Amino acid sequence: MLTWDDLAAASLARQFPEDPGTVAERVHAIGDMQTQTARSAFVGLAARFPGTTHAEVSEAYGSGTIVRGSTIRGTVHTASPRAYTVLAEATRIGQHPRWARMLGLAEGQLAALWTSVEEFAREWRTPEELRAHVDDWLRRHAAGSLEAAATGPGRYLGFAHGGLVRRPASGDRWEGQGKPVYATFERTGAATVADVVRLHLAAHGPSSRHDVAWWSGMSLRAVEEGLAGLTVVEEEGPDGRTYVDLPDAPPPRDLPGVRLLPEFDALLCGYDSRVRDRFVTPEHHRRLWNDANGMLLPPLLVDGRVTGFWRAAGTARRRPLEVAWFARTRRPRTGELDQAVAALEAALAITVTQVSLSREQV
Incomplete structure (x- = not known):
């Protein structure tokens, strides 16, 4: 299992x-x-x-x-x-x-x-x-x-x-x-429902049928049709659902350190919104996700788990960064944050003027 x-x-x-x-x-x-x-x-x-x-x-x-x-x-x-x-x-x-x-x-x-x-x-x-x-x-x-x-x-x-x-x-x-x-959009060729399921599994798998359906917006019936056109492996998951994957999937990996993820990152939005436990606890997910407007706080990823969020509000080229980590999770280290901030600065062409770090009770 x-x-x-x-x-x-x-x-x-x-x-x-x-x-x-x-x-x-x-x-x-x-x-x-x-x-x-x-x-x-x-x-x-x-x-x-x-x-x-x-x-x-x-x-x-x-x-x-x-x-x-x-x-x-x-x-x-x-x-x-x-x-x-x-x-x-x-x-x-x-x-x-x-x-x-x-x-x-x-x-x-x-x-x-x-x-x-x-x-x-x-x-x-x-x-x-x-x-x-x-x-x-x-x-x-x-x-x-x-x-x-x-x-x-x-x-x-x-x-x-x-x-x-x-x-x-x-x-x-x-x-x-x-x-x-x-x-x-000028399509590069024809695509099938099997291609849809294959794309999801290659990018996000292993996945339950509900994960593929939520991500794609297709019905479970359409997902089943797509799976019928693929060779997949199946295993039982921790929630009792069957998880499918491609037989040539890459080997699993750890991800030590700190990453600043964007709003609606695939580590959350690639999966059924009711079952995202592989990367975040349900209570932390409720803090990140605003049911009223569908917005998601930018997640903080520490050692492969979502354990907080961050903000660099505004459009100015120079702006402060606020990082919050959830109580009872590992506090990000300064050196780890330095690397993540440098990556963010290069990608957005901004300068982070200061970094504030706080603990969030959930």
Whole structure:
């Protein structure tokens, strides 16, 4: 039977691999990065590959060797073009039925709408232009759906379907939360539901079927379909669920030391939100995750466990850093923090003016 420590060590081997070289190769090696907080790609790469610079990540985005857009679960992800092609397929499988139900459209109508959006976005478009295009299409083909498209998630209909990528509307401030523009993503080929499951296991495994379903936004039935197209190994996990993995998975590893992880890091968001015990205790998870708005504090990783959080608020090039560790966990040592701070400074092109360290009772 696998323990939570077994699962953590196996996942750390995928999320903290040997450095493959370029930013694009690093992103591809770890599969995908949840980046609705735009700086998360910069911070996440710095935590995994210290020395990654702000200029390197910005250049990779600008050249298209890594791309960012709204995909699985309707969230923003960064990936290599090959992996993004798979994320787009996961989005089609997982989100299109949801959009069809919400709008009262038949499957064929929804597919026609997405095709029209992708044709319209052959050049960069603003969210307002995409919204106007969707409204015009619905007015001509399904006027009864206009009201649903104007409220709630319907407002994001033009760009949250996995077929577009985004970039900053002005300049190259890829780490900022400025207004984006969108264009059609040119897929690298076809992808299948088995490719979706394979991508998850290669980046995050071993995983339960519920983990794959939560991460991908697909149903358990779709996950089973994907598994049927793969050769996998199975073992019982500490929660009674069956955990699956690829037979050529890398050997497990330890991860001593301190890392400053980004908001929505894969060590948490790669797994079922109800069962993330491999990296964090339930009580610590409740402190990090805000159920009211879905936001997640940037985690502090110590010896492969999430044991606190950190803040470097603001947009100034010079700013202080606050680090909090949870009571009854190991206090980060000064030298360990120095290395983590240096990695953060290089990735965000900032100077940390001072570091304050405090203990948080949970």
